[in-house]
Amino acid sequence: MPSDDLSEERQKQILEAAVSQFAKHGLHATRMEDIARESGLSKGALYLYYQSKDAIISALLRTLFAWELRGTRAIARSEGSVTGRLLALTRMFADELDRLSVAMPIFLEFYAIAFRQPAVREHLGKMYDEYRGPLASLIQEGIASGEFRAVDPDEVALTWIALLEGLTLLWVVNPRGIAWRERAEAAVHLLLDGLRVR
Amino acid sequence: MPSDDLSEERQKQILEAAVSQFAKHGLHATRMEDIARESGLSKGALYLYYQSKDAIISALLRTLFAWELRGTRAIARSEGSVTGRLLALTRMFADELDRLSVAMPIFLEFYAIAFRQPAVREHLGKMYDEYRGPLASLIQEGIASGEFRAVDPDEVALTWIALLEGLTLLWVVNPRGIAWRERAEAAVHLLLDGLRVR
Amino acid sequence: MPSDDLSEERQKQILEAAVSQFAKHGLHATRMEDIARESGLSKGALYLYYQSKDAIISALLRTLFAWELRGTRAIARSEGSVTGRLLALTRMFADELDRLSVAMPIFLEFYAIAFRQPAVREHLGKMYDEYRGPLASLIQEGIASGEFRAVDPDEVALTWIALLEGLTLLWVVNPRGIAWRERAEAAVHLLLDGLRVR
Amino acid sequence: MPSDDLSEERQKQILEAAVSQFAKHGLHATRMEDIARESGLSKGALYLYYQSKDAIISALLRTLFAWELRGTRAIARSEGSVTGRLLALTRMFADELDRLSVAMPIFLEFYAIAFRQPAVREHLGKMYDEYRGPLASLIQEGIASGEFRAVDPDEVALTWIALLEGLTLLWVVNPRGIAWRERAEAAVHLLLDGLRVR
DNA sequence: AATGAATGAGTATTCATTCAT
DNA sequence: CATGAATGAATACTCATTCAT
Numbered sequence: 001m002p003s004d005d006l007s008e009e010r011q012k013q014i015l016e017a018a019v020s021q022f023a024k025h026g027l028h029a030t031r032m033e034d035i036a037r038e039s040g041l042s043k044g045a046l047y048l049y050y051q052s053k054d055a056i057i058s059a060l061l062r063t064l065f066a067w068e069l070r071g072t073r074a075i076a077r078s079e080g081s082v083t084g085r086l087l088a089l090t091r092m093f094a095d096e097l098d099r100l101s102v103a104m105p106i107f108l109e110f111y112a113i114a115f116r117q118p119a120v121r122e123h124l125g126k127m128y129d130e131y132r133g134p135l136a137s138l139i140q141e142g143i144a145s146g147e148f149r150a151v152d153p154d155e156v157a158l159t160w161i162a163l164l165e166g167l168t169l170l171w172v173v174n175p176r177g178i179a180w181r182e183r184a185e186a187a188v189h190l191l192l193d194g195l196r197v198r
Numbered sequence: 199m200p201s202d203d204l205s206e207e208r209q210k211q212i213l214e215a216a217v218s219q220f221a222k223h224g225l226h227a228t229r230m231e232d233i234a235r236e237s238g239l240s241k242g243a244l245y246l247y248y249q250s251k252d253a254i255i256s257a258l259l260r261t262l263f264a265w266e267l268r269g270t271r272a273i274a275r276s277e278g279s280v281t282g283r284l285l286a287l288t289r290m291f292a293d294e295l296d297r298l299s300v301a302m303p304i305f306l307e308f309y310a311i312a313f314r315q316p317a318v319r320e321h322l323g324k325m326y327d328e329y330r331g332p333l334a335s336l337i338q339e340g341i342a343s344g345e346f347r348a349v350d351p352d353e354v355a356l357t358w359i360a361l362l363e364g365l366t367l368l369w370v371v372n373p374r375g376i377a378w379r380e381r382a383e384a385a386v387h388l389l390l391d392g393l394r395v396r
Numbered sequence: 397m398p399s400d401d402l403s404e405e406r407q408k409q410i411l412e413a414a415v416s417q418f419a420k421h422g423l424h425a426t427r428m429e430d431i432a433r434e435s436g437l438s439k440g441a442l443y444l445y446y447q448s449k450d451a452i453i454s455a456l457l458r459t460l461f462a463w464e465l466r467g468t469r470a471i472a473r474s475e476g477s478v479t480g481r482l483l484a485l486t487r488m489f490a491d492e493l494d495r496l497s498v499a500m501p502i503f504l505e506f507y508a509i510a511f512r513q514p515a516v517r518e519h520l521g522k523m524y525d526e527y528r529g530p531l532a533s534l535i536q537e538g539i540a541s542g543e544f545r546a547v548d549p550d551e552v553a554l555t556w557i558a559l560l561e562g563l564t565l566l567w568v569v570n571p572r573g574i575a576w577r578e579r580a581e582a583a584v585h586l587l588l589d590g591l592r593v594r
Numbered sequence: 595m596p597s598d599d600l601s602e603e604r605q606k607q608i609l610e611a612a613v614s615q616f617a618k619h620g621l622h623a624t625r626m627e628d629i630a631r632e633s634g635l636s637k638g639a640l641y642l643y644y645q646s647k648d649a650i651i652s653a654l655l656r657t658l659f660a661w662e663l664r665g666t667r668a669i670a671r672s673e674g675s676v677t678g679r680l681l682a683l684t685r686m687f688a689d690e691l692d693r694l695s696v697a698m699p700i701f702l703e704f705y706a707i708a709f710r711q712p713a714v715r716e717h718l719g720k721m722y723d724e725y726r727g728p729l730a731s732l733i734q735e736g737i738a739s740g741e742f743r744a745v746d747p748d749e750v751a752l753t754w755i756a757l758l759e760g761l762t763l764l765w766v767v768n769p770r771g772i773a774w775r776e777r778a779e780a781a782v783h784l785l786l787d788g789l790r791v792r
Numbered sequence: 793a794a795t796g797a798a799t800g801a802g803t804a805t806t807c808a809t810t811c812a813t
Numbered sequence: 814c815a816t817g818a819a820t821g822a823a824t825a826c827t828c829a830t831t832c833a834t
Contacts, residue, residue: 024314025314026314028226104313105309105314106310108306108307108309108310108313109306109307109310111303111306111367111370112224112303112304112306112307112310113224113303114370114371115302115303115306115370116222116224116303121371121372124371124372125372125375128368128371128372151388152384155381155384155385155388156388158365158368158376158381158385159361159365159384159385159388161364161368162360162361162362162364162367162368162385163357163360163361163364164360164364165363165364165368166359166360166361166362166363166364166365166366166367167356167360168364169309169360169363169364169367170326170360170363172309172312172313173309173312173313173319173322173323173326174319174322174323174326177323178356183353183356183357186350186353186357187353187356187357187360190349190353190354190389190392190393191357191389191392192392193391193392194388194389194390194391194392194393195388195391195392
């Protein structure tokens with residue numbers, strides 16, 4: 001087994017090639033050969049760093065969802081009005097989408113896998129909980145400060161996440177027709193309007 | 199070539215078997231053999247009614263989304279307050295989900311395919327438009343009747359759809375943790391609160 | 397899975413092709429493709445009748461050793477002097493060798509496998525016991541009739557088997573140098589000389 | 595190219611590792627990696643001392659059978675009754691077996707190879723001749739001294755070798771069931787009984 | 793001399809599709 | 814119309830061998 005430094009570099013190299021190829025052809029239709037070519041390595045080298053194609057998919061599953069999480073907490077904990085911070089989160093989500101847009105079909109296949117494999121489902125479930133927790137706290141903060149009316153913070157957090165995820169789903173079907181950034185901001189404004197104290 | 203009546207029956211028979219198997223094992227992992235066994239037909243018979251596995255998938259794509267659409271217009275056009283009708287729609291959506299829940303991973307795989315295949319994407323895009331149109335009209339009606347404040351009806355329709363689709367996505371990841379029906383109603387109420395005239 | 401009649405025929409067809417190829421190239425160097433070509437079937441057909449290459453090897457293991465056993469009991473139970481029957485058995489063994497000579501290297505590989513795999517070892521061990529039992533009875537009969545002196549029948553049976561097996565091993569190394577039939581008969585005579593009452 | 599002294603040491607080191615691994619996993623299933631690990635060398639180093647895996651197998655073939663031969667002549671030429679010397683040889687054979695028992699499956703694979711490769715067969719054939727020669731002389735001596743009756747010395751030598759080789763084969767299949775040393779001695783006694791003058 | 797990362801030819805196995813019956 | 818035995822293209826994975834360091 002190769003040294004740690006090289007290993008890490010190669011794994012990253014392979015994962016990047018895998019994202020690109022999986023996104024283009026799908027999890028199944030992508031051949032190890034495709035990943036090898038894209039990564040600039042040989043087919044054999046892939047197996048020096050990952051035990052199997054499934055291992056690559058698993059690693060990708062973890063990496064991809066970890067990427068998405070970055071920043072959520074930072075913004076949730078930052079200064080300013082809760083409304084402002086929710087909008088900042090929305091914009092951050094938009095930035096992530098720009099960066100991960102190519103990987104979107106991979107996410108969808110992962111969700112399909114999650115539905116069938118309890119282990120994967122568990123994993124994704126936890127990721128969402130990690131979103132939802134800080135988000136609910138943020139809403140709670142808004143209620144405490146008098147910015148929002150007395151709602152169930154957890155309920156709202158779920159709604160917020162569902163809204164953005166759903167919008168992303170619609171964007172996948174019609175990327176040109178839906179200007180995600182603007183639509184998301186508008187939708188979140190609509191939601192915030194319902195939260196505001198009258 | 200089989201007669202039309204029998205043909206139609208057999209095609210339905212095959213499609214139902216396909217849904218069940220695709221849902222359980224995924225589009226790719228499902229073998230023609232599986233569909234044959236489930237449908238009670240022989241492997242060869244499958245090819246009498248569909249040219250290929252892809253043809254079955256295509257037919258399913260059309261059928262599945264057509265199923266989902268039933269009822270949307272009926273409710274949109276019915277009597278009562280717009281708010282009431284939106285809630286009725288939400289409940290109808292919940293009923294659909296109950297019926298189609300097993301097929302959920304298939305939808306996800308279809309979305310992934312849509313991202314890659316313009317023809318499929320087009321098809322799905324149109325389906326959503328058919329939701330969105332009547333929905334936007336409904337919102338418009340609500341504004342006209344003074345029930346809602348002056349918002350962009352199309353924007354709200356999109357938000358509503360995104361909300362429910364997103365919630366469905368979260369449900370896929372955590373079917374037991376998320377009571378779709380209750381959560382959806384709560385989320386829609388939140389949205390309606392933001393629409394109401396103050 | 398194909399019907400029983402056809403299945404049996406195909407399995408035999410495959411096994412015969414496998415013997416021929418395994419003998420020629422060895423267990424490992426023989427490719428499924430080789431067996432397919434030799435049997436006149438396609439590569440895929442092989443898998444209709446056997447789960448894997450290993451399954452073919454296992455089936456062969458059982459078949460090959462079963463072939464070798466046929467007749468042993470019949471002769472052991474027949475009429476005549478014990479000495480005569482032991483010589484008849486030796487000749488039968490020689491006939492078997494003629495028939496199975498091509499498969500000899502396969503036997504050797506099987507023995508090597510047996511040494512490492514308890515299950516295979518067990519199987520072969522039982523086969524030998526099935527030889528040894530009737531043989532020991534035969535010797536016992538010879539002692540009872542006064543033909544042989546009082547020896548341990550089981551010991552002698554083992555010696556007899558070892559003698560013929562060992563001769564076969566030497567024949568494998570030098571098939572032209574060793575006229576198995578004559579050598580075996582001479583060797584058995586030597587052994588019988590030691591058993592005779594003085 | 596390594597210096598001669600080191601080279602010889604390394605080659606021995608590699609060969610010992612190879613015996614151990616080949617015996618455990620078989621000629622084919624043993625990977626160069628296994629031999630490298632077992633020998634404490636690197637995979638690359640193996641190729642400094644042997645051209646290929648086949649070269650290691652060839653070297654082993656020569657070494658292993660050479661080991662087995664040691665002592666045969668010495669005992670054959672020593673003092674004492676011929677019967678006593680034959681029994682001593684049997685015991686020496688037993689000692690060898692103890693030492694080489696782990697390598698037994700390798701021998702079997704070598705025999706299988708011998709059947710297919712004339713060069714290997716030739717080599718093994720000569721080894722056996724080197725046993726058989728001194729052994730036949732020994733028998734001849736016994737006849738001359740009046741210990742044995744007038745038999746074909748060569749025939750008896752072959753029988754003796756076959757007996758011990760055959761017993762070894764049976765031991766491979768059932769190492770615990772067959773106490774080689776005792777069984778061999780008994781079998782040889784049986785044979786000697788047939789040789790003795792009446 | 794020695795290393796071990798990299799290579800890529802080689803192979804068992806699967807499964808959509810065909811077609812003789 | 815229906816069957817299911819047969820086909821063979823396609824692909825993940827292994828491992829002997831090489832070679833830059």
